[in-house]
Amino acid sequence: MVSLSEALLGGAPPEEIERIPLPEEHLAAHLRAEDSDMFRGVGDKDVRKSLRVGPVPAPEPAPDEVVVAVMASSINYNTVWSAMFEPIPTFRFLQQFARQGGWATRHDLPYHVVGSDGAGVIVRTGSGVRRWRVGDHVVISPAYVDDQEPASHADGMLGAEQRAWGFETNFGGLAEYTVVRASQLVPKPAHLTWEEAASNTLCAGTAYRMLVSDRGARMKQGDVVLVWGAAGGLGGYAVQFVRNGGGIPIGVVSSESKAEVLRALGCDIVINREEFGLTGDLSADPDQVIEVGRRLGRIIRERVGRDPDIVFEHVGRATFGISVFVVRRGGVVVTCGSSTGYNHVFDNRYLWMKLKRVIGSHVANLQEQWETNRLIAMGSVATTMSAVYPLAEVAEAGRLVQTNRHVGKVAVLCMAPEPGLGVSDHELRARIGEQRVAPLRGFSAGPTTGER
Known part of the structure; x- marks a missing residue:
């Protein structure tokens, strides 16, 4: 009998996939609990020392879960945090989750399989799953929602037990197989390869909620939006949503090479941090x-004629005070993260006396993910994938993101043996055009798998 991976890569029909036994173990990128203190007192917490690839036991799916053969995944900054064991080791999240009892106890293990993006094929469905079938091609939302919490029915992100899959749960996407709740599933865009599709969900959904959703900044036509880290994963999607929605994106970058990336995404107004003296x-x-905020404000007014209506924040401590200062009177700073530090310092006079607002935003609920995915499936939003690494080199991919030497998203091939697989609508891909499907591919900060 052929293995399940051979059958999947050979295009086996659903009935054959169901007949083949699941493997008892599979390869996965994981952290070990015994390494949690390895960076104590160390200046450079190099994730290549903590991220390991090796066999792990296959988890049993709960009734509301499916098993997905992961063809590709990608690196998000939460995987970097996990591998640095900051701000706390994620094993504490797993222990806390396990206290719920029942199926949650599976997650408390001496290893943590990480990764919060994924694209692949459903190979098993739990007894309570109704809307999905074996053989379906899917992408995975990182929002792990408790549907028995009342708040979840107002907004999936409001429940106190909402978690980030692969960060606050085990069995993440940087693996050959994963288990996810049916409420995390979204159809894979048919014109994308596995690695392109796997690079979208977390960052694109997060940016959509921050800017477009009625739970975020509620961007409207003509709004000027300042996007920090605009050449990164989040920023690249933010620029596209602003442009598509009739707004004016202003991208902040750290180099001229990253400015070229933004122009490829259609961002005409690009500001290098050196122009206004932000060096740390x-x-x-x-x-x-x-003072730095004043210099940035002058540059923005020179180029667009007025202050930003919205500031798209995810950098955190290094930029947050500037964001609060530079946004217009009555404007909005919307934040989803703090890659340079969580303890933000800002002059509150410019917040309260100028009636500005700060909105916290986290990932996206399932409806927002489906709306985001619809735009991607139409070709209205392009993937920001730039580099592709094999699973065996996931630590190098993580290091690229950790040291900010990447642009856009860095994809990781899991079960897919090579880039370029997974496209089921070649006609749509040809109609959109290769350059528009993945405009950042030529801007990779690291070599693609094919160049290694």
């Missing part, structure tokens, strides 16, 4: 924060 974390010097 200025939060310890409030006067310097305001």
Whole structure:
């Protein structure tokens, strides 16, 4: 009998996939609990020392879960945090989750399979799954929602037990197989390869909620939107949503090469951090924060004629004070993360006296993910994937993101043996055009798998 991976890669029909036994173990990128203190007192917490690839036991799916053969995944900054064991080791999240009892106890293990993106094929469905079938091609939302919490029925992200899959749960996407709740599933866009599809869900959904959703900044036509880290995964999608929605994106980058990336995404107004003197974390010097903010504000007004209506924030401590200062009177700073530090410092006078608002935003609920995916499936939003690594080199991919040497998203091939597989609508792909499907592919900060 052929193995399940051979059958999947050979295009076996659903009935054959169901007949083949699941493997008892599979390869996965994981962290070990025994390594949690390895970076204590170390300046450079190099994730290549903590991210390991090796066999792990296959978990049993709960009744509301499916088993997905992961063809590809990608690197998000939460995987970098996990591998640095910051701000706390994620094993504490797994222990906390396990206290719920029942199926949650599976997650408390001495290893943590990480990764919060994935694209692949359903190979098993739990007894309670109705809307999905074996053989379906899917992408996975990272929002792990408790549907028995009342708040979840107002907004899936409001439940106290909502978790980030592969960060606050085990069995993440950087593996050959994963188990996910049926409420995490979204149809894979047919014109994308596995690695392209796997690069979208977390960052694109997060950016959509922050800017477009009625739970975010509620961007409208003509809005000026300042996007920090605009050449990264989140920023690349933010720029597209602003442009598509009739807004004016202003991208902030750290180099001229990254400015070229933004122009490829249709962002005409690009500002290099050196232009306004942002060279590091200025939060310890409030006067310097305001001075840098004034310089940035002058540049923005020179180029678009007015202050930003919205600031798209995810950098955190190093930029947050500037964001609060530079956004217009009555404007919005929307934030979803803090890659440079969580303890934000800002001059509150510019918030309260100018009636500005700060909105916290986290991932996206399932409806927002489906709306995001619809735009991607139509070709209205392009993948920001730039580099592709094999699973065996996931630690190098993580290091690329950790040191900010990447652009867009860095994909990881899991079960897919090579890039370029998984397209089921070649006609749509040809109609959209290769350059528009993946415009950042030529801007890779690291070599693609085919060049290794």
